[in-house]
Amino acid sequence: MCNNFGHHAVGCIIEKISGISYGEFLANRILKPLNMTWTFTEQPSRMDGNISVAYLAYHDLKLRGVPSRYISSDTVAFSAGGIRSCMWDLLVFYGSLLRAIATSTRIEELSINVKELRAIFDASIPLKASKALREQS
Numbered sequence: 001m002c003n004n005f006g007h008h009a010v011g012c013i014i015e016k017i018s019g020i021s022y023g024e025f026l027a028n029r030i031l032k033p034l035n036m037t038w039t040f041t042e043q044p045s046r047m048d049g050n051i052s053v054a055y056l057a058y059h060d061l062k063l064r065g066v067p068s069r070y071i072s073s074d075t076v077a078f079s080a081g082g083i084r085s086c087m088w089d090l091l092v093f094y095g096s097l098l099r100a101i102a103t104s105t106r107i108e109e110l111s112i113n114v115k116e117l118r119a120i121f122d123a124s125i126p127l128k129a130s131k132a133l134r135e136q137s
Helices: 005-018 022-031 087-103 114-120
Strands: 054-057 063-066
Touching: 005 022
Parallel strands: none
Antiparallel strands: 054 063
């Protein structure tokens, strides 16, 4: 069974230990230092049309736009899917992770299992043909 409970629990722990909200913690520790200006943990206030839209193929295989879900740091699913970002900010974030790995004198400082590095940064995406419409297993 796959669920987001673990991600939610980590967010709760971050809030409890840091004494600030999950969104503030991410902003102070990651987003602002990396200048990730188009990454949000709340519904963005500046919706200027430069936002990607989700699509879904219906039974006739035509694509239909799907409204964006309201998941953010102030909803129940905050740390289990409440971050919105853009491609540039994601490149900045992953670039900083790769630089940290490349320049770290001790891999233990990163708390990353060396055997898992290939899986973390592997570009392949496992795609399987689903047996039924909208099946995600």
